Amino acid sequence: GENVEQHPSTLSVQEGDSAVIKCTYSDSASNYFPWYKQELGKGPQLIIDIRSNVGEKKDQRIAVTLNKTAKHFSLHITETQPEDSAVYFCAASNGNNRLAFGKGNQVVVIP
């Protein structure tokens, strides 16, 4: 089955700087890649997703890039704010409606 890995496990950034989280996947048939943000004691919230027919998608301060050849995709957060501090999960699916999740990245924005 699909194996998704996230790096780094913890990321600390100064407020206003950019944060980048990278995920790799193993199944070349995967064609859907969502990113979720999870705050303490809450469920994951979808923040952005990308499908394999595009290489980049942007929504305000958040962007996702996809490299199908290398089988990796990245989340970019610009102008980070304290409220961006959370655990971020990437996931991948090959269209079978089952998501394979990475283990998550703890992002800490230092004021």
Next chain:
Amino acid sequence: DGGITQSPKYLFRKEGQNVTLSCEQNLNHDAMYWYRQDPGQGLRLIYYSQIVNDFQKGDIAEGYSVSREKKESFPLTVTSAQKNPTAFYLCASNHPYSNQPQHFGDGTRLSIL
């Protein structure tokens, strides 16, 4: 507002006891899912259901059971056969078409007394 409601937020289980976690959605989604989350781990799929009266095992179904009698509801029972049930349990739902986003509830934290 449409959403997914999980209850209770905290649950305690005694040895040898079965407990049932509730998940209700009013998003008109056909598909529903149960995940288990352990500290520092990703989400692992327990069971999922694409339509009423049908469900399939996920990656870690042993010691769990589900039912899907109504579109809005997908309860999860943690049986006494699950030897390590302490975890955060998350329910999700979506339209069962290819690559539709899954939306999550706020989870139930289960602990052993």
